[in-house]
Amino acid sequence: xxxxxxxxxxxxxxxxxxxxxxxxxxxxxxxxxxxxxxxxxxxxxxxxxxxxxxxxxxxxxxxxxxxxxxxxxxxxxxxxxxxxxxxxxxxxxxxxxxxxxxxxxxxxxxxxxxxxxxxxxxxxxxxxxxxxxx
Ligand code: ZN
Numbered sequence: 001x002x003x004x005x006x007x008x009x010x011x012x013x014x015x016x017x018x019x020x021x022x023x024x025x026x027x028x029x030x031x032x033x034x035x036x037x038x039x040x041x042x043x044x045x046x047x048x049x050x051x052x053x054x055x056x057x058x059x060x061x062x063x064x065x066x067x068x069x070x071x072x073x074x075x076x077x078x079x080x081x082x083x084x085x086x087x088x089x090x091x092x093x094x095x096x097x098x099x100x101x102x103x104x105x106x107x108x109x110x111x112x113x114x115x116x117x118x119x120x121x122x123x124x125x126x127x128x129x130x131x132x133x134x
Contacts, residue, residue, distance in 0.1 A: 010088040012127045013063050015075060018056040018083045018108060027080055028059070034078070035061060039071050040134040042127050053097055053111040056083070062127045072102075079104045091119035 044060035
């Protein structure tokens, strides 16, 4: 049976912007600059190697539910060939990354084995915008 989940459990979102070669990296960094200038979000540092459940280099953008429409709509129009994983943060990291995720571009593999649905293991920090557009 399907159980309804209220959107009230969403404390924030992440967008993970992946790059797999030099030209994707260049576009990802251009996008990062634009995001910095235009949106009130928390930009994470660029990971040049894979980390956690992610299977390609990437950077993370954390954002509040209030920013979802403007930011995700903009990403839809500007991600070009980049793969982007957008997931809610509800305290159930495994479900958030696998079942509740939204992808732009190619859907990349996610390492499910490092993710847990135990809220005690999923510390969700409040979004602290650090962008010029804040
Ligand atoms: Zn994330």
